[in-house]
Amino acid sequence: MNRVPNGTIENMSYVSSYFHCVFSTVERRPMITPTLRERLWPFMGGIARQNKMKALEIGGIEDHVHILEFGHD
Secondary structure, three states: OEEOOOOOEEOOOOOEEEEEEEEEOHHHOOOOOHHHHHHHHHHHHHHHHHOOEEEEEEEEEOOEEEEEEEEEO
């Protein structure tokens, strides 16, 4: 803790976390086409933003998706 000039105590803690999430299709079926990827990656980035996170990287292939997210408090 740190005292500021007006005498109040200021909390100096900070949390920063990286999350690597992997999602797969049902039964790992190859359902994620290049056309779908063009819409899916921005959609997943929007979900991250709505949850106060930043999608640093999104990628994957026909049967799964990886997303690297950064979150802080």
